[in-house]
Structures are given as structure tokens and as C-alpha cells.
Amino acid sequence: MQVLNLLDDKVLQANNIELGEPTGFGGAHGEVFELVGLPDRVIKLSVLYDTFNYRETFQNAFLDIEMTFAKLIVASPSHFVRVFDFSKLAIGRRKVVFGPQEYIVYGTTMEKLFPLTEGEKKILKTICSLYNKDVDDRRPVEKIVSEVAQWYDFPVDKVLTFYSQLLSCPHIHNDCHRRNIMKDSNNNYKLIDLDLVKIGDYK
Numbered sequence: 001m002q003v004l005n006l007l008d009d010k011v012l013q014a015n016n017i018e019l020g021e022p023t024g025f026g027g028a029h030g031e032v033f034e035l036v037g038l039p040d041r042v043i044k045l046s047v048l049y050d051t052f053n054y055r056e057t058f059q060n061a062f063l064d065i066e067m068t069f070a071k072l073i074v075a076s077p078s079h080f081v082r083v084f085d086f087s088k089l090a091i092g093r094r095k096v097v098f099g100p101q102e103y104i105v106y107g108t109t110m111e112k113l114f115p116l117t118e119g120e121k122k123i124l125k126t127i128c129s130l131y132n133k134d135v136d137d138r139r140p141v142e143k144i145v146s147e148v149a150q151w152y153d154f155p156v157d158k159v160l161t162f163y164s165q166l167l168s169c170p171h172i173h174n175d176c177h178r179r180n181i182m183k184d185s186n187n188n189y190k191l192i193d194l195d196l197v198k199i200g201d202y203k
């Protein structure tokens with residue numbers, strides 16, 4: 001997907017966005033870029049397409065995303081990438097076989113995170129499987145993690161903290177897998193790719 005093709009340079013200028021290098025090309029939702037002059041931040045450019053339901057549904061789908069990010073900016077759960085800003089950048093229309101299709105391009109400015117090591121990928125894959133209940137392993141998580149730590153190098157305490165944050169968080173990420181986890185400069189693990197988050201209530 002080429003989000004940039006859907007955006008006029010003037011729109012970026014008007015929003016004070018100067019894109020740097022791409023940090024990675026994801027799949028479903030967007031493209032992530034560094035920001036010139038802001039070395040600690042990145043921006044994800046995402047597109048929401050009308051899926052040919054009722055018009056309200058498309059507009060409401062965008063309102064839901066906008067509302068979710070507004071709440072995430074305030075709540076800022078410590079195991080989610082920190083979000084600083086959300087902006088609607090453009091509304092457009094493209095031709096597809098069924099006729100014209102509307103879309104909205106939006107940008108999310110976030111803290112810049114860092115890739116995982118091979119050992120971290122291994123254990124966080126296990127952590128996601130436990131959290132998503134893809135495996136039926138009833139041993140205490142500490143035991144599972146310390147077993148993997150015999151073979152792979154990662155900070156055990158940080159992994160356990162991340163797991164307990166996942167369990168206690170009222171917000172549902174909805175796309176919790178290893179490729180959506182990165183780390184900050186203090187080795188705290190954080191979920192990225194927040195487009196599908198459903199905000200929950202704190203008890």
C-alpha cells in the first residue's frame with residue numbers, strides 16, 4: 001500500500017510534517033516514517049477505506065478510531081507505544097470496480113521504538129501465545145519464561161512485567177502478536193499498531 005500516493009505534499013506541509021526515512025513497511029494499515037528534526041518520534045500514516053456499507057458506518061468507523069486515539073493519548077498505558085498526536089490529513093476518493101470509493105488518511109505521531117533481538121522475539125512470541133490462549137500451558141508464567149531464558153538472552157523481569165501489564169490492562173489491543181511489539185531505550189516492551197484497540201473501563 002502506498003499511503004504517500006494518496007497525500008499531497010501541501011497537506012504534509014500544512015500539518016508541519018516533514019517525513020524522514022521509512023522505518024518499516026507494515027501490512028494492513030499503514031506506513032511508518034521518521035520525522036525530520038524529531039529524532040525520538042515517528043509517524044504512522046494510515047488509510048481507512050469505505051467498505052461500501054452505509055455512509056454512516058464509514059464516518060462512524062473513522063470517529064471510533066479518532067476517539068480511541070484521543071483516549072489513548074490521555075490514558076497512555078505504559079505497555080502501549082506512547083502516542084503524542086493524531087490528525088486527520090486528507091479525505092479522498094478513488095475508482096474501484098464497484099465505482100468510487102472514499103478514504104480517509106490519518107497520521108499518528110508516536111515515540112520511536114526499537115526492534116527486538118532474536119531472543120526477545122522468541123520469548124515474546126511465547127508470551128503472546130499465552131496471552132491469546134493459543135496454547136494450553138498451565139505452568140506459572142515465571143517457570144515458562146525462566147525455562148526459555150536458559151537458551152535465549154532477554155531481560156526476564158521486563159518480560160514478566162510486560163505480561164502482567166497485558167493481563168491487567170482494560171484496553172484490548174486486538175492484534176497482539178510478536179511483530180507488534182517493540183522496545184524503548186530502557187528495554188520496556190510496548191505494543192505498537194494501535195489502530196484496532198478497543199478502549200475498556202478501568203475498574
Ligand SMILES: Nc1ncnc2c1ncn2[C@@H]1O[C@H](COP(=O)(O)OP(=O)(O)O)[C@@H](O)[C@H]1O
Nearest residue numbers: 023024026027028029030032111112113192193
Ligand atoms: N513507534 C515505532 N517506532 C519505530 N518503528 C515503528 C514504530 N511503529 C511501527 N514501526 C515500524 O513500522 C512497522 C509497521 O508498523 P505497524 O504499526 O505494525 O503497521 P501495520 O499496521 O502495517 O502492521 C513495524 O514493524 C516497525 O518496523
Ligand SMILES: [Mg+2]
Nearest residue numbers: 026179180193
Ligand atoms: Mg503491525
